[in-house]
Amino acid sequence: MPPSSPKATMHDVSRLAGVSKMTVSRVLADPDLVSESTRNRVMKAIEQLSYVPDRVAGSLSSRRTNFITAILPTLTNSNFADTAQGLAEAMRPADYQLLIGYTMYRLEEEERIIRAMLARRPDAIVVAGTTHTKAANEMMLRAGIPIVEIWDTPEHPIDHAVGFSNYEVGRAAALHLLALGHRRIGALGSRMDSDAKDLRGESRLAGFTSVLREAGLSDELVIRAGQAPVSYDHGALTLGILLEQAPEVEAVFAVSDISAVGALMECHRRGIKVPGDLSLMGFGDFDIARQCVPAITTIRIDAEQIGRRTGELLLQVLDRSSARECAPAAAVNVGFELVTRGTTAPAAKPR
Amino acid sequence: MPPSSPKATMHDVSRLAGVSKMTVSRVLADPDLVSESTRNRVMKAIEQLSYVPDRVAGSLSSRRTNFITAILPTLTNSNFADTAQGLAEAMRPADYQLLIGYTMYRLEEEERIIRAMLARRPDAIVVAGTTHTKAANEMMLRAGIPIVEIWDTPEHPIDHAVGFSNYEVGRAAALHLLALGHRRIGALGSRMDSDAKDLRGESRLAGFTSVLREAGLSDELVIRAGQAPVSYDHGALTLGILLEQAPEVEAVFAVSDISAVGALMECHRRGIKVPGDLSLMGFGDFDIARQCVPAITTIRIDAEQIGRRTGELLLQVLDRSSARECAPAAAVNVGFELVTRGTTAPAAKPR
DNA sequence: ATCAAGCATGTTATCGGTATCATTACAAGT
DNA sequence: ACTTGTAATGATACCGATAACATGCTTGAT
Numbered sequence: 164m165p166p167s168s169p170k171a172t173m174h175d176v177s178r179l180a181g182v183s184k185m186t187v188s189r190v191l192a193d194p195d196l197v198s199e200s201t202r203n204r205v206m207k208a209i210e211q212l213s214y215v216p217d218r219v220a221g222s223l224s225s226r227r228t229n230f231i232t233a234i235l236p237t238l239t240n241s242n243f244a245d246t247a248q249g250l251a252e253a254m255r256p257a258d259y260q261l262l263i264g265y266t267m268y269r270l271e272e273e274e275r276i277i278r279a280m281l282a283r284r285p286d287a288i289v290v291a292g293t294t295h296t297k298a299a300n301e302m303m304l305r306a307g308i309p310i311v312e313i314w315d316t317p318e319h320p321i322d323h324a325v326g327f328s329n330y331e332v333g334r335a336a337a338l339h340l341l342a343l344g345h346r347r348i349g350a351l352g353s354r355m356d357s358d359a360k361d362l363r364g365e366s367r368l369a370g371f372t373s374v375l376r377e378a379g380l381s382d383e384l385v386i387r388a389g390q391a392p393v394s395y396d397h398g399a400l401t402l403g404i405l406l407e408q409a410p411e412v413e414a415v416f417a418v419s420d421i422s423a424v425g426a427l428m429e430c431h432r433r434g435i436k437v438p439g440d441l442s443l444m445g446f447g448d449f450d451i452a453r454q455c456v457p458a459i460t461t462i463r464i465d466a467e468q469i470g471r472r473t474g475e476l477l478l479q480v481l482d483r484s485s486a487r488e489c490a491p492a493a494a495v496n497v498g499f500e501l502v503t504r505g506t507t508a509p510a511a512k513p514r
Numbered sequence: 515m516p517p518s519s520p521k522a523t524m525h526d527v528s529r530l531a532g533v534s535k536m537t538v539s540r541v542l543a544d545p546d547l548v549s550e551s552t553r554n555r556v557m558k559a560i561e562q563l564s565y566v567p568d569r570v571a572g573s574l575s576s577r578r579t580n581f582i583t584a585i586l587p588t589l590t591n592s593n594f595a596d597t598a599q600g601l602a603e604a605m606r607p608a609d610y611q612l613l614i615g616y617t618m619y620r621l622e623e624e625e626r627i628i629r630a631m632l633a634r635r636p637d638a639i640v641v642a643g644t645t646h647t648k649a650a651n652e653m654m655l656r657a658g659i660p661i662v663e664i665w666d667t668p669e670h671p672i673d674h675a676v677g678f679s680n681y682e683v684g685r686a687a688a689l690h691l692l693a694l695g696h697r698r699i700g701a702l703g704s705r706m707d708s709d710a711k712d713l714r715g716e717s718r719l720a721g722f723t724s725v726l727r728e729a730g731l732s733d734e735l736v737i738r739a740g741q742a743p744v745s746y747d748h749g750a751l752t753l754g755i756l757l758e759q760a761p762e763v764e765a766v767f768a769v770s771d772i773s774a775v776g777a778l779m780e781c782h783r784r785g786i787k788v789p790g791d792l793s794l795m796g797f798g799d800f801d802i803a804r805q806c807v808p809a810i811t812t813i814r815i816d817a818e819q820i821g822r823r824t825g826e827l828l829l830q831v832l833d834r835s836s837a838r839e840c841a842p843a844a845a846v847n848v849g850f851e852l853v854t855r856g857t858t859a860p861a862a863k864p865r
Numbered sequence: 866a867t868c869a870a871g872c873a874t875g876t877t878a879t880c881g882g883t884a885t886c887a888t889t890a891c892a893a894g895t
Numbered sequence: 896a897c898t899t900g901t902a903a904t905g906a907t908a909c910c911g912a913t914a915a916c917a918t919g920c921t922t923g924a925t
Contacts, residue, residue, distance in 0.1 A: 170658070172911060183875050188913060198873060213656060218633040219573045220911035223880050228570060238599050244589045248616070260634065263614055265599070282569040283611065305564060307521075395805070424805055451802045454746070454775055523881060534905050539883060549903060571881035574910050867925085876917070881910105888905070895898085 171212035180208040191216055222284070231477065232262045232285040234276055236292075236361070237392055242447055242466040243291070246313065249467035250289060253474020257481075259286070268359040268391040274299040281306055287477050293317035293324070294362050309480045311473050315363055316496060323480070325473045325495040329363045332462050333370025335501055336416040336444055339460075341378055344510035345414035345442060348375060349384030351401040351426060352418045353391045361391035364418035367446060371416055384409050393418065398425025406433075413442065413510060420445035420452040423459050427506065438508035448502060457505025464499045472497060522563035531559040542567060573635070582828065583613045583636040585627055587643075587712075588743055593798055593817040594642070597664065600818035601640060604825020608832075610637070619710040619742040625650040632657055638828050644668035644675070645713050660831045662824050666714055667847060674831070676824045676846040680714045683813050683850055684721025687767040687795055690811075690852055692729055695861035696765035696793060699726060700735030702752040702777060703769045704742045712742035715769035718797060722767055735760050744769065749776020757784075764793065764861060771796035771803040774810050778857065789859035799853060808856025815850045823848060 177184045182201055189196045190205040197205070208214070222228040231254055235243045243265075251261045262285060264276040274296045280288070281302060287309040293316075295303070303310050303321055310322040317324050340348050352368045353361050372382040386405050389397045398417055402425070405412060417423035423445025430437045437443050437457065445452055448463035472495050480493075528535045533552055540547045541556040548556070559565070573579040582605055586594045594616075602612045613636060615627040625647045631639070632653060638660040644667075646654070654661050654672055661673035668675050691699050703719045704712050723733045737756050740748045749768055753776070756763060768774035774796025781788045788794050788808065796803055799814035823846055831844075 174911080184912080185876085185914095186874060189874085192913085196873075201873080213653075215629070215632050215653075217574075217635060217911055219570060219579060219635050220880090221913070222570045223568075223574050223882085224911080224913040226880070226913095238589060238595045239592065241590065241592060241595075244592075244595050248589050251616070258630075260613060260630070262611060265602070278566070279609075279611075281566050284568060284570050302564075302566075395801070428805065450746070451805060454779065454802060455805065456807055525881075535882080536884095536906085537904060540904090543883085547903075552903080568881055571910090572883070574912085575881080575883040577883095577910070869924090870922085872919105872921080874918085874920105877915090879914085880912090884907105884909085886905105886907085889903085891900105891902090893898105893900080895896105 170217075171214045173214070173216065175212055176205065176208045176214050179212065180205045226284075227286055228284050229257075229259050230262050230283055230285040231259050232264065232277075232280040232283070232288045232290075234264045234266060234273060234280070234288070234290040236268045237265050238263070240392060241449060242464070245466035246291075246470035246473075249470025250474045251470070253471045254477065257478055259477075268361055270294070270296050270299070270360075271358065274302075277302055286481060287311070289313060289473055289477070292362055293320070309477060311476065313469055313473055315366065316494065320492060320494060323476060323493050323495075325469055325476060325497065327464055327469075327497050327499045328370075329366035330370035330373075332446060332464075332499055333367035333372070333416075334374050335370075335499070336367070336446070336462060337371045337374035337378075339444065339501055339503070339507065340414040340416065340442060341374065343414065343442060343507060346380060346510075347384065347409065347411055347413045348380060348416075349386060349405050349409065349412045349414070350416045350418070351398060351405065351422050352385070352387045353389050353393055353397065354387050357390045359390045359392075361393070361418065364391065364393070367418050384412055393422045395421060395425035395428065398422035398427075399429040400425075402426040402429045414507070415441060415443050417443070417445045420447045420449040420459060420461055423461070423506075424449075424451055424455055427455060427459065437506050439511065442507040442510075444507050453504075455506075460504045460507040461502050462499050463502050465497060468497055521568075522565045524565070524567065526563055527556065527559045527565050530563065531556045577635075578637055579635050580608075580610050581613050581634055581636040582610050583615065583628075583631040583634070583639045583641075585615045585617060585624060585631070585639070585641040587619045588616050589614070591743060592800060593815070596817035597642075597821035597824075600821025601825045602821070604822045605828065608829055610828075619712055621645070621647050621650070621711075622709065625653075628653055637832060638662070640664060640824055640828075643713055644671070660828060662827065664820055664824055666717065667845065671843060671845060674827060674844050674846075676820055676827060676848065678815055678820075678848050678850045679721075680717035681721035681724075683797060683815075684718035684723070684767075685725050686721075686850070686852055687718070687797070687813060688722045688725035688729075690795065690854070690858065691765040691767065691793060692725065694765065694793060694858060697731060697861070698735065698760065698762055698764045699731060699767075700737060700756050700760065700763045700765070701767045701769070702749060702756065702773050703736070703738045704740050704744055704748065705738050708741045710741045710743075712744070712769065715742065715744070718769050735763055744773045746772060746776035746779065749773035749778075750780040751776075753777040753780045765858070766792060766794050768794070768796045771798045771800040771810060771812050774812070774857075775802055775806055778806060778810065788857050790862065793858040793861075795858050804855075806857075811855045811858040812853050813850050814853050816848060819848055 173184050173187050177187045266273040277299050289311045291314045293312050312324045314326045316328045375382050386401045388401050444460040446462045448461045452459040452461045524535050524538050528538045617624040628650050640662045642665045644663050663675045665677045667679045726733050737752045739752050795811040797813045799812045803810040803812045
């Protein structure tokens, strides 16, 4: 570590420029308030001292940190990374900095993170998911800052929401497989009794199951095994379980493309033809789903857009809240899209 | 946004508990300094008021923010996301919060981000890459905090470094292709004259080229086209350029698996057999490289480990620097590994 | 000439913690 | 009995900025 000369403060700058601290502050925050000549003098002093303002002090004084907390299950899922990037992108022009935390799909971890984050006094909270622990809910409410729940459509939103209906995604998947003429239909998801659970994946399964029931079909083939986050192995494993239970299964929906890819590979290994012997679909439209052979039928969501829309919403809300108006809670539904590709095909023998 | 009751401060807690602010502070920072009875009283008051300490104020006073700045090219590349996650994981037990910024592979953007980040007074900086603008270098030096350059091995490190030699990666790739008996060898990279450039990719190309030269081969087939970050399209595009220039090319190294996958798909489309007609290899050991058919020969780096090792290093350094000792600059080389898979095979007709 | 309005700048009082030193009380050593 | 040490707590002074109000000086309308 290089030796550090003590950092210059605003006071040092003001002395060198022969003005008061406030004038320096104004030059930085709102240059138009200062006459050109003094402004130049101050700028020169800043340059000379290579002064970097201290936002910690600034935040304490102004009671605005320009931090936005973003709480996601993981960064390692490209969809969530896209959302983070979209959000950061949208907030950057207004000089907001993201404080990213990830929960590993654990609600208790989410609570811990929210507690820790609130101590940093963020100006807003963005959190993936609509289910939180009681304590987490209370903390967020009490924080008195805008909250945006993303990646699902909450029934009882805390405040704002930007996402899509995972339940409807599940229904769309089931309807697609039904429309192809399949009757023995299964699904692959993760366990819900462990501490790391994918609540949004479970919503998709719930929607999926609801359609099966409405069609008078059994939901026995909806497999829940392994912990979130799902992996290629998860897909291979759960497909194995499914086949053991019901070798005659015709169509499968995996809660994630990652699982779907793993399942597809397992089919290759077992000599099961996809499609033909088995129709397979996933969720998320990951790159890998597009590049697989055959390319996987999936449901596309625009993860980056979720982030961007959230950012735009927050900019509005934060602007208004500084003007002391109360912004109405908004609920944005960004929708989704079924992308039919090579792994789903009509049932071989129509009833 | 819910209505906010004014947040409780440490002073409120101290009054309710009938002690001084300092005692409350001690209960939070070092409970053993306080007698059990008062500690309990204070804890109860904290609970009652649902007091959340203000770390902004704490940081200003103690001159430690417990922020670590991490500057990466993008979060959308799973390798960098892994590094971020590894770093966060390692720092979490010591209650450090990551401040993530991404440069989009632009040095000017990196400089801008560094300037903005320094205003947050981080306790350390982690930055991907070893090349920075002059101003960025100076700012980092002057900051007087530990700096870790990651994802490469700097010749002139600013301070610490954790990474691997991209140059040697390129050499290993070329040696592998040479050893297979190939002579007409090309490579796919991105342009270096645009504002977004992949400097580490370029190092790999440089290493690759050095081996070609030593073997008396031409480096004409090293293609640089398109902007960083590379994409599937980039791979397809640059392979097209290469084939136009040299239809008889036998082996190709792509600076990234992403490019390699794109190139592989392009080969499929053109009816070029991989391997056989063409040996192809990539870099990064992305999931998709493993799942492709055939699976892509690549060079594996442990991105998550880079993050974790960086975190461990920082914990040591930060601990020591608070004890006023000067930690020696460390340079950790995490190495890499050639993973031979299905896309590279011995040359058809040995010379 | 007079005065309100407005621009440019300065003064003062926090923001909510922690560092540092001071104080008190009581136990133990001589 | 008297010093000395230690454990528990308090008092005071910042940390480095900004908010809010105050001041002085122009300028232009009347």
